[in-house]
Amino acid sequence: MTRAKRRSSRSKKGNHNAAHSTHPKGAATPKRAKGAGTPASPAPATKAPSHTNKGGTKQATANPKPAAKKVTNSGGAVPLPDAVAAPRHDHVTQDGVRINYYVDGPEGGRPLVLIHAVNAAPSTYELKPLFEHYCATRRVYALDLPGFGFSDRGDRRYSPQLYSGVIADFVRRAVGEPVDAIAxxxxxxxTSGAALREPDLFATLALISPTGFSERNLPNGQGQLAKWLHKALSVPLWGSRLFSLLTVRPSIRYFxxxxxxxxxxxxxxxxxxxxAHQPGAHHAPLYFLSGQLFTTAAYGELYSKLTQPVLVIRDRDPYVGFERLAELMADHPNWTEEQIAPSCGLPHWERLAETAKVLDRFWAANSAQPEPEPEPEPGPAPAAAPSVAPTPADPEQAP
Known part of the structure; x- marks a missing residue:
């Protein structure tokens, strides 16, 4: 090999090494977190001005024209966009559970809090039509419950007590004033469990296609059978495969x-x-599939104890029965029911205008604004007291 060819070969080798390393010689290469994917490069967003609410949590004020959805790659198989076009924040409960929430809309009236369902792939997106409808006129908060959306999806024990405690903590410490809640x-x-914990902070409850009214008695969600079933579902060999089958697109569309x-x-x-394809997405749904997220006696343990005005919106739902609803309403005048037909559990997606009309009528009947006290009718003016000279206590003080 000639000298010129040797120089050319060394030059190409150096360029090849440079192309495969962005760190100087001797520098440590940062390690990627286990399970993390390649971070996305979202377009820079303008930071919204912040304010401090009554609960002491800093939040961005509402944007009249929300920016385009941000897309985050949190290490999952696919990037996860924001569920709604609104400022997104984290709240850490006193028990150390991190939850994500969205907030938007003008302040001044009673805040509205939205709580999604639980299944294999739930999130704030389930209540997107209601969020977008009401944030134009009032302050709206929407939570990703633990194990879902952008909230913490850690491998922990998920239970009804965990979820009701998180919702109560959020309303008490992040919102800091009484709210209307839609679940x-x-x-x-x-949400009913949270309202029992903090009754003064939940002014009204609107329940869309609520569980817990079926005549069939659910198995004990905290019993040994449910715990054994969860243990069996959690075996990676088939538990992960089952979750994968439930969360492919054709399966999601079917359900x-x-x-x-x-x-x-x-x-x-x-x-x-x-x-459903983010790290840890299977943890909470496996508790749901084993029955551990249901309150066995929700009728008596939760719903019958509520003292707030409660609205049930329903029609027919293939996953939920309402056989005992009439029984509860007969004994509890604080409960009302509205049927929006035809619908199958998600009336706010297919019949938003009717759903909003029903909600507005319910809130108007249970307004937070006290009625003005009537002014007293004018009466006859009291007679003036006669002018009497004071009697001296001591004769020597008389004029």
Whole structure:
């Protein structure tokens, strides 16, 4: 090999090494976290101005024109976009559980808090139509419950007590004032539990297709059978495969088609698929599948004890029975029911205008604003007291 050719060979070798290393010689290469994917490069967003609410948590003020959805790659198989186009924040409960929430809309009235359902792939997206409708006129908060969305998905014990405690903590410490709450399906049980913990902070409850009213007695969710079933489902050999089968697009579409009268929106399927393919996505759903997230006696332990005004919105739901609802309403005048038909568990997706009308009527009947006290009718003016000279206590003081 000639000298010129040797120089050319060394030059190409040096360029090859440079192309495969971005660190100087001798520098440590940072290690990627286990299970982490390649971070996405979202477009820079303008930071919204912040304010401090009554609970002491800093939050961004509402944007009149929210920015485009951010897409985050949290190490999952697919990137996860924001469920709604609104500022997104974290709240850490006093027990150390980190939850994600969205907030938007003008302040001034009673805040609205939205709680999604629980299934294999739930998130705030389930309540997206209600969030977008009401954030134009009032302050709206929407939570990703632990194990879902952008909230902590750690391998912990998930239970009704965990969820009701998280919701109560959020309203008490992040919102800091009484709220109207809307919950969906199994989220209704968790929200009712939170309202029993903090009755003064939940002014009204609107429950869309709530669980817990079926005549069939559920097995004890905290019993040995449920715990054994969860242990069996958690075996990686088949537990992960079962979850994978439940969260492929055709499976999601099949199960969601039962909750829609018409066609399931493609965007709904895509978001459910994305949120179900994030790290730790299987932990909470396996507790759901084993029955441990249901309150066995929700009728007596939760619903019958509520003292707030409660609205039930329902029609027919292939996953939920309402046989005992009439029985409860007969003995509890604080409960009302509205049927929005035809719907199959998600009326706010297919009949939003009717759902909003029902909600607005319920809130108007249970307004937070006290009625003005009537002004007293004018009466006759009191007679003036006669002028009497004071009597001196001592004769020597007389004039």
């Amino acid at each position: 969906l399906s199994l989220g209704c049980e968790f 969601m088609s039962k909750s829609f009268v018409g066609k399931v929106p493609d965007a709904y399927i895509e978001y459910a698929y994305a949120t």
